[in-house]
Amino acid sequence: MPALKCGNQIIECEGIIFDKDGTLIDSFKIWPALIKNRVKILQREIGFDKEMVQLLEKAMGLKEGDVIRRSPIVVGSREQTAAAMATLLFVYCGIPWDVGMEKANMALDLCDKEMGLVSQAIPISGVPKTLKNLYEAGFKLAVATNDDMERTHALMKYAGLAPYIHAYACRNEVERSKPAPDLIYLICRRLGLEAGQCIMVGDSLLDIQMGINAGVYMTVGVLTGASRKEEIDGISDMIIQDISGMQPGF
Structure with missing residues (x-):
């Protein structure tokens, strides 16, 4: 199982599930x-x-x-x-x-x-390099978003991020949107993993709550989008400035 250096912690996980807007894309x-x-x-x-x-x-x-x-x-x-x-x-x-x-x-x-x-396909600074590093280290990377599938695929492609993503789950594919766990459950089926083998990374309280409701191993909040630190502090397991704070731990 690959090791992930997240902030000042080393975490063992197989899957990393990202929100799209405000986490990967500079919405x-x-x-x-x-x-x-x-x-x-x-x-x-x-x-x-x-x-x-x-x-x-x-x-x-x-x-x-x-x-x-x-x-x-x-x-x-x-x-x-x-x-x-x-x-x-x-x-x-x-x-x-x-x-x-x-x-x-x-x-x-x-x-x-x-x-x-x-x-509209503008990645947040550092995102392309971070995803490339995580992908090459053997992590299974996925995107869970309230956007629809066609638009999500197009934005990720134009942003240059699609080559690093193994699976997607979009709002038009599930019955319930965030913070219900449906998107994560769908991604886990597509990755062949359990929720407990994955971490959820997002910029909003809804992302964090979705991860908690799905039973992921860890939730990671980033400060590049919807939520301020005080809004997710004490709810998210960890808070980092942006996803460049996540690197292979080797």
Whole structure:
């Protein structure tokens, strides 16, 4: 079993499960433009005033140019983000909620096409080298994300991270999203491992809770995304600044 140096500890594990956004991909750098473009597309399709623009941006998680931690785009699934948009369209524009969901999902899909996924595939500094080192040391690496499978594969490919990933589990493949353990259970089946042979690495409290609920060997919180240290301190088994704090222990 390969040894992992994580922070100042040496850990024996076989699988390392990573969250994607805020852990591997520098989503906080991407999300402001993504949110603004989604709203522009909706405005083009429906037509509404500046106040509604600001409400929709905030509903997704953007306020005065900054992404709000633990907002829908940060900790929610794509479907949940669309639902937040559709609810505002229902309350303020009188658009039936099911029609609003269609419009919101259309805006999300069209935004990806107009912006291109390549522009959104920005790895956090140090991530490519760290994954390469862990992969070559014999760890089985996986990604558990609230994003959908097609988008996840594309982003990981364009970010240059796909060659190091053995398995994925995405929101559209399981019944329950984080913090339920479903994503980890699916990954473990694909890796041929038990949850207790794996560690879970993520930037949000939901990632840590998912790992705990699944019974992983250890949870590791990183400070590159959704959660501040004080939010996961005492809940996560270990906290490191970013995943470059994880290296083969040999």
